[in-house]
Amino acid sequence: MGNADEASIDYLNNLLPTQIQLMKEDVPKVYIHYSDQEHTYEEHITFLIEDLTEAKYQISLDICHYKIHQEVSKHFPPFLIQTLTEIIK
DSSP states (O other): OOOOSHHHHHHHHHHHHHHHHHOOSSOOOEEEEEETTSHHIIIIIHHHHHHHHHTTOOEEEEEEOOSSGGGHHHHHHHHHHHHHHHHHO
16 A cells, blocks of 8 residues: 555555455444545445445444544534434444
Protein backbone atom coordinates (compact mmCIF):
# COMPACT_ATOMS: atom_id res chain seq x y z
CA MET A 1 0.00 0.00 0.00
CA GLY A 2 1.09 3.59 0.17
CA ASN A 3 1.30 3.91 -3.59
CA ALA A 4 -0.79 6.53 -5.34
CA ASP A 5 -0.80 4.78 -8.71
CA GLU A 6 -4.07 3.88 -10.41
CA ALA A 7 -3.81 0.15 -9.59
CA SER A 8 -3.37 0.85 -5.87
CA ILE A 9 -6.27 3.29 -5.84
CA ASP A 10 -8.52 0.79 -7.65
CA TYR A 11 -7.49 -1.99 -5.27
CA LEU A 12 -8.30 0.08 -2.19
CA ASN A 13 -11.56 1.41 -3.65
CA ASN A 14 -12.73 -2.15 -4.30
CA LEU A 15 -11.44 -3.79 -1.12
CA LEU A 16 -14.54 -3.31 1.07
CA PRO A 17 -17.16 -3.89 -1.68
CA THR A 18 -15.39 -7.13 -2.62
CA GLN A 19 -15.31 -8.37 0.99
CA ILE A 20 -18.99 -7.51 1.43
CA GLN A 21 -19.86 -9.62 -1.62
CA LEU A 22 -17.65 -12.53 -0.55
CA MET A 23 -19.24 -12.90 2.89
CA LYS A 24 -22.18 -15.22 2.38
CA GLU A 25 -22.52 -17.00 5.73
CA ASP A 26 -22.72 -15.59 9.24
CA VAL A 27 -23.23 -12.09 7.88
CA PRO A 28 -22.96 -9.63 10.77
CA LYS A 29 -25.41 -6.88 11.53
CA VAL A 30 -23.84 -3.57 10.56
CA TYR A 31 -24.44 -0.38 12.53
CA ILE A 32 -23.84 2.87 10.66
CA HIS A 33 -23.96 6.38 12.04
CA TYR A 34 -23.77 9.22 9.53
CA SER A 35 -25.02 12.64 8.54
CA ASP A 36 -26.85 13.05 5.27
CA GLN A 37 -25.68 16.68 5.19
CA GLU A 38 -21.91 16.32 5.08
CA HIS A 39 -19.40 15.30 2.42
CA THR A 40 -18.77 11.71 3.51
CA TYR A 41 -22.40 10.80 2.81
CA GLU A 42 -22.22 11.23 -0.97
CA GLU A 43 -18.56 10.21 -1.18
CA HIS A 44 -18.73 6.98 0.84
CA ILE A 45 -21.86 6.17 2.81
CA THR A 46 -24.34 5.88 -0.06
CA PHE A 47 -22.15 3.29 -1.77
CA LEU A 48 -21.59 1.35 1.45
CA ILE A 49 -25.32 1.17 2.18
CA GLU A 50 -26.00 0.10 -1.42
CA ASP A 51 -23.41 -2.68 -1.23
CA LEU A 52 -24.64 -3.93 2.15
CA THR A 53 -28.29 -3.86 1.08
CA GLU A 54 -27.54 -5.67 -2.17
CA ALA A 55 -25.64 -8.36 -0.24
CA LYS A 56 -28.62 -8.77 2.17
CA TYR A 57 -26.86 -7.53 5.29
CA GLN A 58 -29.00 -6.46 8.22
CA ILE A 59 -28.28 -2.75 8.70
CA SER A 60 -29.06 -0.37 11.53
CA LEU A 61 -28.85 3.25 10.39
CA ASP A 62 -28.49 6.27 12.63
CA ILE A 63 -29.06 9.24 10.34
CA CYS A 64 -28.24 12.72 11.60
CA HIS A 65 -28.24 16.08 9.86
CA TYR A 66 -25.05 17.90 10.84
CA LYS A 67 -23.08 19.67 8.11
CA ILE A 68 -19.52 19.51 9.43
CA HIS A 69 -17.79 16.13 9.79
CA GLN A 70 -16.19 17.12 13.11
CA GLU A 71 -19.66 17.22 14.65
CA VAL A 72 -19.63 13.43 14.60
CA SER A 73 -17.94 13.74 18.01
CA LYS A 74 -21.18 15.19 19.41
CA HIS A 75 -23.61 12.83 17.73
CA PHE A 76 -21.84 9.47 17.67
CA PRO A 77 -21.49 8.77 21.44
CA PRO A 78 -25.24 8.36 22.10
CA PHE A 79 -25.50 6.03 19.11
CA LEU A 80 -22.53 4.02 20.35
CA ILE A 81 -24.01 3.65 23.84
CA GLN A 82 -27.41 2.65 22.46
CA THR A 83 -25.84 0.16 20.05
CA LEU A 84 -23.61 -1.47 22.65
CA THR A 85 -26.53 -1.70 25.06
CA GLU A 86 -28.57 -3.43 22.36
CA ILE A 87 -25.77 -5.86 21.50
CA ILE A 88 -25.02 -6.95 25.08
CA LYS A 89 -28.65 -7.52 26.06
